[in-house]
Amino acid sequence: MLKSLITAIRTLTLFSVPGRDTESFSNTLFWFPVVGLFLGLLQALFGYGAHLSGWNELAAALVVLGGVVLTRGMHLDGLADLCDGFWGGRTKESILRIMKDPNVGSFGAIALSMHLLLKWIAVLKLVELGAFTFIAAGVLLARLTQVVLASALPYARREGGTAQAFVTGAGWMHISVASLFTLLFLFPLLHQDLHALLALLAASIAAGGMTGLLSYKKIEGVTGDVLGAASELTEVFVWISGALYLLLSGNG
Template sequence: MLNGLVTALRTLSVLPVPGRDAQRFSDSLYWFPLVGLLLGFLEAGTGWLFMRADWPEFAAFAALLAGVVLTRGMHMDGAADVADGFFGGRNPDDRMRIMKDPAVGSFGAMALVLLFLLKWIVLVRLLALDGYAWIVAGVVLARFVQVCLAAALPYARREGGTASGFVAGAGGGHVAAGLLFTLAALILLIPFPLHYPLLAVMAACATSMLVGLASQRKIGGVTGDVLGASSELVEAVVWLTGALCLLS
């Protein structure tokens, strides 16, 4: 079972981890929210550290940069590929061909700029309002929704791909375990008011559902790029939800 944690850490981060990978990649899905919790604390901690200089704009940039470095920018790359494929392709095969191309097109570039800008603006507000718990919550939920989409939809590429091993073995047990851990983490992170954790989960689920529906319609399932894009979008939406809650 702990081999699944090793695989999850190696898949979702650049953190050096000793040990062997899980025999089934899907076993790592149980650990995705926990890895999200670790990454979230590191990102929020980076923001907190740079906030000692009382410069929320630069602290927000540092937190964003920490997230990119810790994940090798993997999910951002997925978001760019999905934008290029979904908006630039004419049919499912064409869209997946574009998504597989390592070059970033105009749609992908626009998506990255807009996504970075949104996340930076929201992070500035969260850091100014001491919303560190919401930063962590966004990263946790972003990894949890990857488990949900992997379990809910088939792998879109007939020839397989880097994420096919995760999707092929994903099921309700992974979602149930991830949900229990995620809810417990959110309640501990954001205990009051009691409806805040629920709002965070609702925002994440609504966003991932929209991504899943679009992916099913565009390419007939999910890929690693889709899972990465969903993670980035959910992170941004949960952070935005947190900022709005703290302002209210």
């Protein structure tokens, strides 16, 4: 299992850790919430450090930028590819061909711009409310979304691809264990607030469900780009939901 953790860290972050990769890449999905918690706490720490100076706009920017740097922008690349493919292609084959193209098209560029702006706005409100653990919760839930989609949907490319090794062999056991880890981490992060937990889970399910259904309709499964896009959308959905919850509940 230690090899699976090593592979999960290497896959989801920029950190190069010593050791050998696992032979069963689907088993790394068990560790995705652990890595997500680690990344989320780091991003929250970046924001908190800048918040202490009183410059909240910079704090929010560092949270967003920290996520880009720590993940090598991998999930943002997936979001851009998904938007280019889903809105630029008419058939499954053309969609997959466009998604594989390393160049970013108009749909991808627009999506990235709007997505990063929404992230910054949502995080800025969370920073102003002092809700740094909600920032970490969004990153954590984003990795659970990846596990759910990789385990519940087939791989879309017949010829195979980078993410196929993670999807092959994944199933309900991976979803169950990753969900258990996520809930164990979320409850203390949200200060045992059950209503906040339900609000963030609902946002996560909405983002993951929307991406998964659209992906199945368009390409009959998932790819690495779909998993990355789902992760990005989950983060922004959860952060917006968290900010709204705190404002409407009077906790902000």
